[in-house]
Amino acid sequence: MSNGKFITLEGSEGAGKSTNIAFISDYLQSKGIDVLVTREPGGTEIGEQIRKILLNKANTAMHEDTELLLMFAARAQHIREKILPALEQGKWVISDRFTDASYAYQGAARGMGFERIAEIENWVQQGFQPDCTFVLDLPVEIGMQRVKSRGGDGDRFEDEQKAFFETVRNAYLHRAELAPERYAVIDASQTLDNVQAQLVKALAAL
Ligand code: TMP
Numbered sequence: 001m002s003n004g005k006f007i008t009l010e011g012s013e014g015a016g017k018s019t020n021i022a023f024i025s026d027y028l029q030s031k032g033i034d035v036l037v038t039r040e041p042g043g044t045e046i047g048e049q050i051r052k053i054l055l056n057k058a059n060t061a062m063h064e065d066t067e068l069l070l071m072f073a074a075r076a077q078h079i080r081e082k083i084l085p086a087l088e089q090g091k092w093v094i095s096d097r098f099t100d101a102s103y104a105y106q107g108a109a110r111g112m113g114f115e116r117i118a119e120i121e122n123w124v125q126q127g128f129q130p131d132c133t134f135v136l137d138l139p140v141e142i143g144m145q146r147v148k149s150r151g152g153d154g155d156r157f158e159d160e161q162k163a164f165f166e167t168v169r170n171a172y173l174h175r176a177e178l179a180p181e182r183y184a185v186i187d188a189s190q191t192l193d194n195v196q197a198q199l200v201k202a203l204a205a206l
Contacts, residue, residue, distance in 0.1 A: 004034070004091045005206060006083065006129075008098040010172055011136030012165045013158055014143030014150075015188045016195065017096050020136065023196050027203060028092055036086045039096035040074065044081045047074035055155035062156075068106045068120070075099065076124045084128075099125065100133055100175055105157070108171035109164045129182070132206055134199065135172045136188040140165040 007024070009017045025035045042051040050070050053059060075098070086093050099121055107117040140162055147158055176183035184202035188195055 004087045004089070004093060005131040006087060006093050006095070007206075008095045008100065008130040008133045009136065010097060010100045010104070010133060011188060012138070012140060012143045012168050012172075014146035015136035015138055016146075016192075017136060019192070020134075020186075020188075020195065020199060021094055021096055024094055024134075024199060024203065027200065028094075034089075034091045036082075036091045036093045037096075038078070038082060038093060040078060040098055040101065041071055042074065043078040043083075043095070044074075046077045046081075050074040055157070057153070057156050057159065059156060064106065064110045064112055067110070068102065068112060068117070071102050071106065072120050072124050075102075079125065079128060095130075098130060098133070100135075100172060103175060104168045104171035109160070109167040131182075132202070133176075133183050134202065135176050135183055135185045136195075137169065137173065137185050138187070138189040140169055142189055 009021055009024075011017055021037055025037050028035050040047070041054050042048045050073055054062075054067065054070055054074075078095075083093050083095070099117075102121070103114055103117050106112050107114045144162065144165065147154070173185065176185050184198075186195060186198045186202070190198075
């Protein structure tokens with residue numbers, strides 16, 4: 001059986017990842033492709049337990065090293081338990097966030113540096129990378145406005161300030177620029193129809 005493809009979606013808060021993941025999944029299935037949708041942090045039973053710790057606003061004492069290691073602990077489980085087995089079965093796996101988020105949030109916005117992330121990435125992933133990463137890009141203010149209008153209490157990350165999300169956005173764009181063959185930057189400030197046309201174009205190339 002042929003190997004499937006591994007697609008990841010990234011972007012700041014409010015970029016429309018959930019809506020567009022559902023769209024990509026439907027689109028691929030309409031082409032007869034077997035799809036598995038998953039997310040990070042999370043995706044497995046153990047990973048979802050780790051997610052709760054990571055997003056819990058009460059965990060104000062969490063050290064940035066702890067945050068980074070928990071992200072990769074959840075990822076290690078996710079890759080071995082879910083992603084690799086699905087790809088081996090020929091499925092296409094779509095993950096709502098993956099390691100690019102660790103570069104953008106922990107490496108850049110938390111100021112831990114890309115080298116540290118790369119070391120742990122190599123240790124956990126041993127060269128395993130997405131086939132394609134969509135970066136849903138939009139001005140930070142629009143994203144923050146969308147999150148606000150969704151209501152709810154927010155989580156440990158959503159409570160960060162504008163400068164934090166500016167750094168996240170720039171880190172994603174920087175990484176996309178360094179390896180344009182793996183990334184598709186999507187202008188997520190456009191209408192939904194327009195965003196989805198951009199996605200279809202990039203998926204056709206895959
Ligand atoms: P979500 O809001 O997209 O579900 O993701 C949860 C939060 O976790 C989001 O604010 C981004 C953050 N995150 C990191 O900081 N590092 C990571 O490696 C991942 C996967 C997510």
